[in-house]
Amino acid sequence: MKSIESGGYSIHFNEQCYVELNSFLEHSNFSKIFILVDTNTHNYCLPEFMSNISYSSEFEIIEMEAGELHKNLDTCTQVWHALSELEADRKSLLINLGGGVVTDLGGFIASAFKRGISFINVPTSLLAMVDASVGGKTGVDLGSLKNQVGVINFSEMVLIDTSFLKTLSKSEMRSGMAEMLKHGLIKDANYWKRLSHLSELKISDLESLIHESVVIKNEVVKRDPNELGERKQLNFGHTIGHAIESYYLESETKTTLLHGEAIAAGMVMEAYLSTKTCGLSDRELFQIKKVFIDLYGPVEFNENDKSSIIELLKYDKKNSHGDIKYALLESIGKSNIDVIVDNDMIYKAFDYYAS
Ligand SMILES: NC(=O)c1ccc[n+]([C@@H]2O[C@H](COP(=O)([O-])OP(=O)(O)OC[C@H]3O[C@@H](n4cnc5c(N)ncnc54)[C@H](O)[C@@H]3O)[C@@H](O)[C@H]2O)c1
Ligand SMILES: [Zn+2]
Structure with missing residues (x-):
């Protein structure tokens, strides 16, 4: 390669x-x-x-x-x-x-x-x-x-x-797959399609897909190494995903979620936000949800989990002046940055995820 x-x-x-x-x-x-x-x-x-x-x-x-x-x-x-x-x-x-x-x-x-x-x-x-x-x-x-x-x-x-x-264990392989799917969602619809049709994670099939993922990420980083603009697209799914991951890390009763598992849930919820703010179609939203739920299963959140996770959003690194800023999708393969979404909508995103 x-x-x-x-x-x-x-x-x-x-x-x-x-x-x-x-x-x-x-x-x-x-x-x-x-x-x-x-x-x-x-x-x-x-x-x-x-x-x-x-x-x-x-x-x-x-x-x-x-x-x-x-x-x-x-x-x-x-x-x-x-x-x-x-x-x-x-x-x-x-x-x-x-x-x-x-x-x-x-x-x-x-x-x-x-x-x-x-x-x-x-x-x-x-x-x-x-x-x-x-x-x-x-x-x-x-x-x-x-x-x-x-x-x-x-x-x-x-x-x-x-x-x-x-x-590497199967669950860790799946966790890595979440970031590859993210690369497709934000930059390359064709790559997303090929990945989402993979039924098994065989190393021989993955090799060229790994190379492609690195190419996608590297191109973004080269254009914007200090994350002043375009690089923020790579955070799709991570605003809510990191809050979920942190919540699980600090919880004494929950088993820890792997990074990819947390951001998979985050990507479904942020895809929902994308339909409300950036024009992502309901058809693509449904497709995204299906791929992630099939691969990772649903994570269950009770009311207390939801409010605690939403409380953690304020620590996201992309925030400034008190606004929580998201990287969201216009369509599969095309993303927007610095979208401000208020927390009421995040509750709805949790409901959509659970539906
Ligand atoms: N810097 C960035 O741009 C960036 C991007 C994405 C994620 N991250 C960070 O990456 C971290 C998650 O990475 P991860 O999923 O690799 O977690 P990890 O490093 O914890 O590795 C996962 C597990 O697999 C084990 N492991 C690793 N390689 C193995 C192998 N070949 N065989 C057997 N076991 C092996 C590790 O010991 C660990 O138990 C998070 O902290 C996340 O925030 C950083
Ligand atoms: Zn990540």
Whole structure:
């Protein structure tokens, strides 16, 4: 699969990843190389990754706990201490080998350590391959509030080796699929159509679809790296989706929803808002709802859940001057940004989702 250029860095795929990485390491003269993994990627991905490295040097492995609950400043502090104790300096390199939690958190750790060291993202989950590892957004959650602390800073390269997906669970595969469907909804009706007809998530079928998703995201990011305009389109489903995800993260009685599961529900509700504000047709709304409910099943919300989730919307990063701003659809494949919707309408979106 063809490498993708992204204004200053490249995204490589499969065998090409290791050709590029080994050559980059040979030519870069890093003082030390660190690999950040979580407990799962340590087991499932690190051995395969190391077997592809021909550059002879010592690699220090730093492990964090797996999961969104650990994407926080406490973990950052632990990793910063580990880097310091292992004598990382400004010429060190951090390789983030993991899902979106590791790439988001590792990118932030590298961006702040000694005011910034180089890092490389090696995404191992579907979600991180098609979305989180690309585009320079790094950061962590603050309590249960999503991605409140972070910076935009780009990695040296992104290496997407789809063979890592062999050990990823079905539910995590589905979670990643939500971001791919989002890319179709906001930018490419044909891509949406092909994805929504996939009956099984087989790696061989997914390879070129993963590449296409990265192309879609990368084009948007290249035109608007700092999210001043067009890049906000990528937040479709995420205003309500992040509030749902945060609510589930902080709840002691609910099991946590995966990121993709939360934004799948968010996309159905925001598609409903799109029909009320941006002209999305009822026919397309119905189609969107069917695809997401078939794939993810419905999440049930009681009255208390709804009001608590709506209360959390005020923390969304796109808000300004007290207004909650949404990225919504005009039609499948075409989206609008900065749409203001009042909270009464969100209750109706919950009702539509449950209907
Ligand atoms: N920066 C961005 O632009 C961006 C975009 C989308 C999502 N995100 C963030 O990404 C995060 C979600 O990413 P995620 O879904 O990858 O979560 P994750 O990193 O928690 O990974 C999901 C689970 O799969 C495990 N795992 C990863 N790769 C594996 C493999 N190959 N085999 C077996 N297990 C494996 C992980 O250990 C974890 O338990 C969220 O925090 C979200 O906010 C960021
Ligand atoms: Zn997302």
